[in-house]
Amino acid sequence: AQSVTQPDIHITVSEGASLELRCNYSYGATPYLFWYVQSPGQGLQLLLKYFSGDTLVQGIKGFEAEFKRSQSSFNLRKPSVHWSDAAEYFCAVGASQAGTALIFGKGTTLSVSS
Amino acid sequence: GAVVSQHPSRVICKSGTSVKIECRSLDFQATTMFWYRQFPKQSLMLMATSNEGSKATYEQGVEKDKFLINHASLTLSTLTVTSAHPEDSSFYICSAAEGWGAGDQPQHFGDGTRLSIL
Numbered sequence: 001a002q003s004v005t006q007p008d009i010h011i012t013v014s015e016g017a018s019l020e021l022r023c024n025y026s027y028g029a030t031p032y033l034f035w036y037v038q039s040p041g042q043g044l045q046l047l048l049k050y051f052s053g054d055t056l057v058q059g060i061k062g063f064e065a066e067f068k069r070s071q072s073s074f075n076l077r078k079p080s081v082h083w084s085d086a087a088e089y090f091c092a093v094g095a096s097q098a099g100t101a102l103i104f105g106k107g108t109t110l111s112v113s114s
Numbered sequence: 115g116a117v118v119s120q121h122p123s124r125v126i127c128k129s130g131t132s133v134k135i136e137c138r139s140l141d142f143q144a145t146t147m148f149w150y151r152q153f154p155k156q157s158l159m160l161m162a163t164s165n166e167g168s169k170a171t172y173e174q175g176v177e178k179d180k181f182l183i184n185h186a187s188l189t190l191s192t193l194t195v196t197s198a199h200p201e202d203s204s205f206y207i208c209s210a211a212e213g214w215g216a217g218d219q220p221q222h223f224g225d226g227t228r229l230s231i232l
Contacts, residue, residue, distance in 0.1 A: 034220065043120070043207055043225040090157065101148045102221060106157045
């Protein structure tokens with residue numbers, strides 16, 4: 001079955017410290033992978049996406065993610081976290097077929113301490 | 115960039131009322147739109163896939179007669195929660211994919227609608 005697992009429900013990071021949010025997926029075909037961020041009461045904003053090619057993808061707001069097929073992972077990283085990065089982060093997987101929805105992980109809440 | 119507008123952002127109404135939520139793609143055509151429901155502190159659960167000019171495809175466990183979806187044009191899909199009850203209170207989010215909704219076209223999300231049924 002297709003699924004996305006985000007093992008960490010809640011992470012607290014000091015401002016200026018590095019961040020890594022984990023994401024593992026189970027998918028029968030070549031996955032299209034996404035990371036979204038959601039602020040309280042808001043919709044989702046796309047941080048970055050992976051379709052093919054270079055396995056290290058750069059996104060907005062200084063985020064990057066690395067696709068590792070052997071580990072079925074797509075972890076999100078940021079070298080230096082800012083207080084404004086506190087939010088809910090969702091990893092998602094999609095198919096190449098037209099008209100298919102994304103499958104989301106349960107999300108990781110990021111808190112940033114000063 | 116591509117923008118999806120969702121309206122209203124918040125609705126508070128009495129039990130038994132029907133509520134319509136609109137999802138518009140502002141600068142692109144979306145053959146496919148998706149409706150999700152999100153409970154507090156939880157992930158997004160797909161409710162249905164809305165295809166322009168045809169019937170929506172509902173996920174298992176989602177009542178078709180309760181959640182009516184209409185996708186009459188390439189830029190507008192509506193979700194109507196009929197005879198809403200307190201258990202329907204939730205955060206509803208739509209998304210639209212550019213073009214034919216292929217996986218390599220990123221989905222753009224609306225800002226969501228907070229529905230509260232009293």
